[in-house]
Amino acid sequence: MLKLLMVERRSVKAEAAEVAAEKKAAAAAELPPQPPPAANKTAKKGKQVAIVEGKRGGKVPSNVNLLLIFSELDDCFLRASESAHDVSKMLEANRLHYHSNFADNRGHIDHSARVMRVITWNRSFRGYLNTDDGMDDFDSEEHETHATVLDKMLAWEKKLYDEVKAGEQMKFEYQKKVASLNKLKKRNASTESIEKTKAALSHLHTRYIVDMQSMDSTVLEINRLRDEQLHPKLVALVDGMATMWATMRTHHENQSKIVIALKYLDISQSPEYTTDHHHERTLQLLAVVQDWQEQFERLMGQQKNYIKSLNNWLKLNLIPIDNNLKEKVSSPQRPQSPPIQSLLHAWHDSLEKIPEDIARTAISNFAGAVRTILQCQEEEMKLKDKCNDTQDLLTRKNQQFEDWYHKHMQRRTPPDGMDPEGPPEDELVAERRLVVETLQRRLEEEREAYNHQCIQVREKSLTSLKSRLPELFPALSYFASACSDMYGNLRSISQSHNLNGGS
Template sequence: MKIDYQKKVALLHKQKKRGVKLETLEKTKASVSHLHTRYIVDMQSMDSTVSEINRLRDKQLYPKLMDLVDGMGNMWSSMHRHHKSQFLIISGIRAFEVPPVPRETTDLHYKQTCELRDIVREWHMQFEKLMDHQKGYIRALNAWLKLNLIPIESNLKEKVSSPPRQVEPPIKNLLHAWHDQLERLPVELAKTAIKSFAEVISNIVVLQEEEVSLRRRCEETRRDLDRKKAQFEDWHSRYTERRASLGEETNPEAADAPSEDPVTERRIAIEEVEIRLKEEEGHHLRLARQVREKTLANLRMHLPELFRNMADFSFFCHDMYSSLRKSAVLPVPREEDQG
């Protein structure tokens, strides 16, 4: 519209210089007047739209952002209290000791450790998303505000009536400060703490897998031993009865010949399984103790560190939102939505 108007004005000037017919000149003037009127109407309509957008920005969006600042501040304040409490509680783990005969890792215990590993991994992923989405949201609002604050200029000599433009609305300082402070948060410190703890739990899972595997091997060997003993008792009973029914008849020529005692052979086979079971149980007991010692050592080192870092990070976040609230201009009272 503006370009068309400028072209028509230029054409009108040329026609005046050339001294064209009055009829042609009047047609061009009428066209210029028509475009001028349309341009004025469009500019007024645009100003009206911009004014409504600015009203929504200042009286709807800005108060809602301040509510969000308050909500985020309260959330991080609560998180700080909880993480600080967790740090104080978990610090007592330093007094724990592995008992002389440690409890073995049960299937339920192993399953719960796997669940903890998955939960911590999910925590790390969701925490990363939370921080990225916060930054992305504020960046998007700043980009929109930059476009919103671009002035609309008119080259027309006539002044188009429009409401005075607010150069720096309160939302501008809020979004700029929000963006800058988000960038200064020690996000990597918290992310690294969660990720490191997830790796610690993963290592514990590997240790428990080895222990559970050895325990199951012991159980299988124990079942094998019980089965062989039961088979031996059944066989020995039938063997004894059969020999008793046959009496002591033997071949004199074969009496001096070396012969293998089937009872002894079977007992030796059982003893071999018993020895293997004893070795496996000893290995399992030693491994169970090692797993407990390594688990406790890892938790002593990394769990307090995790909650200390998260308590510090949540304090920084709470402090950031408190600062945003204190430095922000009081929100304009909200108006009822107009139907």
């Protein structure tokens, strides 16, 4: 999420060095650089946190900047992303939602290698296929993935649907034959007609029994997939989610400690004005945070929808199929409490209680803060353009005045023995000079407004960082903690069920 700010710090540092040669622009960041991550946290080699004694005896970090703070935050995001690999492999995710552009030039840390692991881990959900074995590897149930189990169950459900539909049609035909036979008997039809109808009726009944037995086999296979493949996949997913969220909680807690150092940031060390590069990176950051909001909504919504769908399917799965005609047809009884039932019910209820609003609000507030900074930057850049336009106009007018004045003075030089021309021409000079002086005053006013806006942008940016980031990461920590506890409880439920023999 904050990777773009970190990119900005690195790129702008070089840019600021060039600006310093002309206007002594301060360097390296869209917002102030100064102190370190949390106290007692060891910084990277070459960027260690220096601790000095404050006036009241307290220890205050020194000799660090915002770049170091964000590099620590970025490391936490990468480690949190890596913790999701196992779950993503289970779900066959084909994209990652976080990767750092700040993943190079980090001294002794091989950050690029870490990022490449994050990006390329899922090239294949089981690694490269053995070409000698062809597709045989996929035929083994031990290699079934969560998705392939669902696909297989869907195929069997479609088969069951077709069989039930055909069975209903056959039942309808059977009932028509029964009605036809009853009519023949009432009309005292010939024995031959009655026997012929009875034979057709017997044939339909036999076919129905065979089809019902096939249907029962389909039901048994669906139940076997449910209990022997889907349930273990869900248990493994719960276990992976519990581990993932526990790890994410740790990293978000570390980020909460790191951003404590923001309170030591000093506006005097921030850039004097917003460059085009700063503005582009801020715009990019806003896009990333807005995407983060969207992905968070999708994460919560799709989790709930999936578990709700499984619960709804299970309710239908446990309803017995009416597969008899006049006579009973033997059909296997379905267990009314399969192992998957208690897990899905607890999962569904737990997801409804997750305190997602806290994290959602914190992300939204941070997005709003970035949006406000962006708007302030745009106003600043408009004032800068306005100053530049006025400066160009002043330069042209001043040059025009100088050229005119030079020619005018040459023309007004009187011949020998004659008096110079009078006041009217002096008024003309004053009039033209007034145009230039008015533009000069206008430029000074616009520069004053521009400089004031620059200060406002720096102050608002710093204030936003100091308020929103210390609010953001504790909210994420709280949410991750709630998710970790929830999946830990679900893991206990599944383990308890296994210890009790699945009863």
